[in-house]
Amino acid sequence: MKILVLVKNVPEVAEAELEIEQGALDLEDLEMVVNEWDNYAVEEAVRLTEAAGGDVHLMTLGGEDDEDVLRRGLAMGAHSATHLCDEAFEGSDPTTLARVFAAAVKDGGYDLILTGVQSADLGQASTGVLLAQELGLPHATMAIALEPGAGEVTVTRELENNTSEKVALPLPAVVTVQSGINQPRYVSIMGIRKVRKMTIEMLEAGDLGLESQALGREASSVAGQSLALPPVGEGAQMLTGSLDSVCGQAAAILREKGGLA
């Protein structure tokens, strides 16, 4: 089976204090890490090929520094990688990005294309499905299990309220992978060193036959955007007064912040 996995670097923000610089996130003090969902997707692809043979190809779209997300995936057991890197891609909306990926993917002959359900940065959860539409392939999102069969794959999709559904997709197909589908392996520094010499295919917009006016901000559906931080308080505000009053205040806070009736 020939599998393509789209991967992406995102800033790790869980424990960081974010700062905004000129309407965008200040990346200075943030570490770029593989998008959690993509990591599950790579692991799943590697496991599928380990079990049944085949190749895993990785693709990312990003700046020059984002090559490490590919190296990491190669160290996990992927076989080859493509880096789409061009200033013209900057500011593209998901629809445009899907078009770029489609141009890079269309002749690849992949049986299965995996992406993460969403990315941890903007969380739009749309690239995989948009790509499927661009390529004219069937898709399924939120996969928590994949079972390849003859000419098709059975996908277990996570739904709400602790239920899930099984759907069958004819191959080739696009599947977006939900976290928890597997336990991704640890990638050691030694492992990354071992793949240091593997060549990574670099492609620009021109290589894909894409015009720059069909890309970037110009082609985006977004006219303008701004990023802001929710206000934060410093230290605990101590609630004082009688027990009744304190509990009343606490209840009010619980109602307000917890959306409780």
Place this chain on the structure above:
Amino acid sequence: MSGVLVIAEHRQGALREATLECLGAALSLAPSLGGQVTAALLADDPQSLAGELQGRAHGLKLYAHPELAAYNPELYLPVLADIIAASQPSLILMPHSSQGMDLAPALAGRLGLPLVTDCAGLSWSDGALSVQRNVYGGKAVLDLALKPAATVVATLQAGAFQAPPAGAAPTASDRTALTELAPRHARRFLEYLAGVVEDVDIAEADILVSVGRGIGGPDNVPQAQALAEALGATLSCSRPVADAGWLPKSRQVGTSGKTVRPKIYLALGISGAFQHQAGMNNSGTIIAVNSDPRAPIFQVAHYGIVADMFEVLPKLTELFKG
């Protein structure tokens, strides 16, 4: 080119609540963008599901076909394409759910429409949509102003909008029995699986009532449980409580337990050791109750109460029970 189309969502014979939230958003937006709110419901037996939609949209389009019992984008897309071509809505809304995430990008992609997902706020001005989205794991807010477009597809964050009261709009409904569905691909729905009933995942909870060693012993846990129930919250704990077996290990917050980010974290009798803090200090609002005014938990809490938790517990429970 006017009005809002809401794609209703249902599963296993029940309409999904989130659909009503979309109708609420649609109704409050409709005056500014002009036109009416229409809900489209595709199902095997749409009438039986339409009850809650009555009075919450101006128009209700029911499409019936036995194969529409369960969601399948391949069956939905051609039907929706026809509706959209016919009614030309300015905005198409659906929940940012497992179905919305599967359907909205497919619809936008297939019809070549602009897409915005997981919106927590919507506004319309000068013929264009502006949305607010929570990004970076909810740590920042992104405001997006879209370019004017004939039709935009948007999905809405769960809980961000209120369902309208029934009777908010007089509803005219019509029903179409579909004879033929025209899937492009052979995606097939196979079956629903009920999830394994594991112990709750505290990382998923919106409100956590978390107890530390201050709880004293297993006999007092029901008191905390009572408050949690009154609040619709989940019970979690610090490590010593889990170590002692007063609550299962899966409820432990901290470096060797789970990292949680609920909207509200109510810490009762927890000192706030570093290993504990590391698991919860990103919670939306932290309220700490501790008898020791110097407990480090007060350094990360937003609100602090210096008191005996056993006095606070019953009072709070009462306030929410009543």
Place this chain on the structure above:
Amino acid sequence: MNPLRMPFWGVDAAWLFYLLAALAMACLGLGLWEKISLWRQGRRAAPAPSSKQALGPALADVLLGRRIWRGGRIAGLMHLMLLWGFLGLFLGTCAVAVDHYLISFLHGRVYLWFSAGLEACGLLLVLGLMLALARRWLLPVARLERRPDDTLLPLWLLAVACGGFMVEAARLAATAPPWGAWSFVGYGLAGLFPGPEAARELFPWLWWSHALVSLGFIAWLPWSKLAHAIAAPASLYLQGQPLAVLAVAAEEGDLAALGLRHLLHLDACTRCGRCVEACPSARAGEPFSPRDVLHRARRQARLKYSPLYRLPWLRGRRQALLERDRAAGWEDAWYCTTCRACLEVCPVQAAPIEMVRKLRAGLVEQGSAVPPPLMDTLEKLHRYGNPWVAKKGAKAAWAAGRDIPDLSRSGQEADWLYFVGCTTSIDTRAQGIARALSDVFTHCGVSFGTLGKKEPCCGDIARRLGEQGLMEEQIEATRDLLNGRGLTRLVCTSPHCFDTIKKVHPLFLEEGLPLRVLHYSQMLHRLWRQGRLTFDHPMPLKVTFHDPCFLARHNRIVDEPRGLLGAIPGLELVEMAEHGLNALCCGGGGGRMWHEIPGQANLAVRRLEQAAATGAELVVTACPLCLIMLEDARKTGGFEDKFGIIDLSELVARALRLTAAMDEEAV
């Protein structure tokens, strides 16, 4: 008549004996060759100790069995009897061979004394063997196993020795030479035969059975645990070599990651079980045994690298055994706290700390069997240079409000670099150490600075968890920072940083500046000796000291902290049952601080039980990890109203009545 030896007396078919002997020797040779060819694949990078220095202690350990005595008198006695009995008989046999084939010298008085000497050796051996069997079957020595060959081997040897005596007795009974009494055991046994005729009749039977049993033993020797007779002395000879071995490039073979010394360990181990008895993990009932780790490593090394297992008809068995090990999993690799207690008691200096490291390195490189909490820790270490928080620049927060030069910036100078360490700078409890220590340094007029936000991780955690590549990266980053700023004098809070910077960093420092590293307890002790640190206020307190493993066992620093405690007027030090080099580990080392392992026990609670027995009001330690573990155990183990836990630095600051330390008192 001149007394002399009578070779092959009364035995026909000597050729058959020679044939069998050749076979036995071939077996022996094959076994030795297998071992040597395995050992040769090990890495010899570590400099061999100069022979003179190493030989003395090694000989004392081998010939006197010093390390065995230390662990028990009966064991020491037993081993001495076996060793000397066996050695005597071995040398005697060599002498016989020389006498027979080269120059004949065994006649007259020499022969008589020789006979008597051999009798004595044989007797020693027999008594030693009986003692060995008794220890396993009659005396309850819990650490000893009862596997079939643990019994078979001494019984076999007993058969060899007794058979020898019986052959001799028969010969004496048949020939009754006038000097017979010199062979006093055989002489005594000769009376068992009804008469010379019977003895003569029985003699060939006895002789042949003795010969077969003995040759069989020779053939078995290298395959049995008696192989330690060769490997153990070699291991003891190399005991001076540093255990830490550099990481190896991935291309190099697997075994190359281990030194010759570690490979010798595999065969030196006699399964005596002392390590199991000393290991904090095994003692606490966790599913872990250092001995078993070593033996699985031995099996793995043989299966993978022994020339024998390359033979076609062993391939199937090899696959089966490898598969069995793989299926059993390697989870036990994570229990070891790297406390070194096992090595301390191991008679042959073979215990498996480095083997555990190697096992972990394999798991980390393969990736799928790394437990998620450790993955998280390693990823934080890699991205943020600390195992605790996914946030950059967290390392300077403790110093807020203190004016400490940041030596990572040019223009800032100081005599000493205070290397704070990840846990001390980030964990809120351990931060107290950094604050106390910096106040004490300031009080004593020490010129010091830190690396502020830029302080890298020293690589210790990566090293202990088997993340070789990360360890190298961190060490190199540290080296570059130190070299770039010309910093060579370091004082560390954590014995873990201290150990790694002292022992492993120099291996990466070829072109770098030589480092001088102290643990803060050494530094304070020195300041006190120099009179720069004096304690004027009495502190009437009863304290006990918990020795951090990386201070005491790994670096033999036990007197300095005690010296400081003794210098504080009014302070009374009471020792725990196990202290100093024998201290029981708190369980925080080896990466276990960041881990939850199935079946794990709270090791620190066990330590505090010992502390409680002293009646001390305060447990003092000198390591951030110990501090956190013990503090935690004090709460969970119900010791809160018994005593407090404090770091030595905090105690010193308190004794000096430094203000900051008074604040900390609430802790």
